[in-house]
Amino acid sequence: MKLLNEEPKQIGSIVTIVQDNGMGLDVNEQDSVSEGDGSAKKYSGFNMAKVLTNSLGGSINFKSESSKGSCVTFEVQATTYAVKNLEPN
Numbered sequence: 001m002k003l004l005n006e007e008p009k010q011i012g013s014i015v016t017i018v019q020d021n022g023m024g025l026d027v028n029e030q031d032s033v034s035e036g037d038g039s040a041k042k043y044s045g046f047n048m049a050k051v052l053t054n055s056l057g058g059s060i061n062f063k064s065e066s067s068k069g070s071c072v073t074f075e076v077q078a079t080t081y082a083v084k085n086l087e088p089n
Contacts (some may be wrong), residue, residue, distance in 0.1 A: 006082040011057075013075050021069040030064050049074065 017049040025033065033046050046062065049072075058076035 008081050009080045010077050012078045014078050015075045017071065017073045017074065019069065019071040024065045024066045024068050024070055025064040030062065033062055033064075044065050064089070 013081060050060050053074045053076060056076045060072065060074040062070065062072050064070035
C-alpha cells in the first residue's frame with residue numbers, strides 16, 4: 001500500500017464525551033483545570049489531553065458542578081488519505 005501525494009480530505013469530526021457523577025469541582029478548581037498552566041499536578045491528565053487535542057487541530061471543553069460531577073468533551077477532525085494498493089505482478 002502506498003500513500004498518494006494528494007491533499008487529505010476532511011470527512012467530519014469525532015466527538016468524545018466523558019461524564020461522571022463524582023464530587024465535581026468548585027469554580028476555583030475549574031479555573032485551574034481550564035487554564036492548563038500545569039501548576040496543579042492533579043489535573044495533569046487533563047492538561048496532557050488538552051495539548052494532544054490541540055496538536056490534532058481539535059478542541060476540548062470541561063464543565064463541572066460541585067457535588068454533581070464533571071464532563072469533558074473533545075472533538076478532532078476526521079481525515080482520509082488516498083492510498084493505492086500495490087500488488088506484485
